[in-house]
Amino acid sequence: MNDIAMKQAVQAAVKPKFRGNQKLKSKVHTYYPESIEREYQRVTDAYMKLVKDVLKEYLPMIKDALMQEKGNVRKDDIRDLGLVVKDAFDAMHKQLEQKTESFGLRRKLEALAHLTRKLTIKEWKKVVKQTLGIDIMDDYYMGEFYREALNVWVEDNVNLIKTIPKDSLGRMKEIVQEGFKAGKTTNSIVKEIQRTYGIEKRHARLIARDQTAKLHGQLAKAQQTDAGVNEYTWSTSGDSRVRERHRELNGKRFRWDDPPVVDTKTGRRAHPGEDYQCRCVALPVFDIDTINVPIAKG
Ligand SMILES: [Zn+2]
Known part of the structure; x- marks a missing residue:
């Protein structure tokens, strides 16, 4: 069957579901993939823990050096403490580098990308089955369909996440050096290090959420536009964290070639x-004239 004949066959097969209407909304409500976000956050948590592990090993040494310094009034020794701190952080950086290299960040991100792909295919097949009453060709999305998008996402995410531990350790070195110069207590320096670690860990988690949503949205767009879906209904996750502007967009219909304004300023x-x-998420609105789903044989 050629492409035009295929499209006509699909339109004939789904026509009854439209009941004489031009448009048909999705009968399945899909949601943001919380499970993949959690999986991604497990990865960033484990990756950030590498910083914690090296700090744990070297922090007592730095603490001792700081304590000794407090009891020492001779100014000449300040340089010695500076050296202790510098050596300790050099050693930490070296160790952290080994740990991050053997962590397998890229491999873990690739696994997340494939998990997202699998989930969106499952969702999409369900939407098509329950809304249009047809089965999508089984291996349609397995080959080249997502390859480029997934590769770009993995590459972007490696770049976003890769240097966070190293940068984090760099900031901790500054905290120790500046804290010492400013005459802060050892305790307050250590506390500041812990607080910074917490902030960096949360920052990595926010990237995980942001990027999970981006990939999920991107794959949904690819599936829908490929199937001749030009419109969607904007759907929020419906909880208290939804921002005002997105709440206004909820339930409204938009076109894939004309995204709505999300920032009125x-x-x-x-x-x-x-x-x-x-x-x-975008819930598809099917159009009988443009629909072109890869239908399963039989
Ligand atoms: Zn939103």
């Missing part, structure tokens, strides 16, 4: 999942 436009940390 700047006029910035985005589809669901594209805005920073957006957990909204």
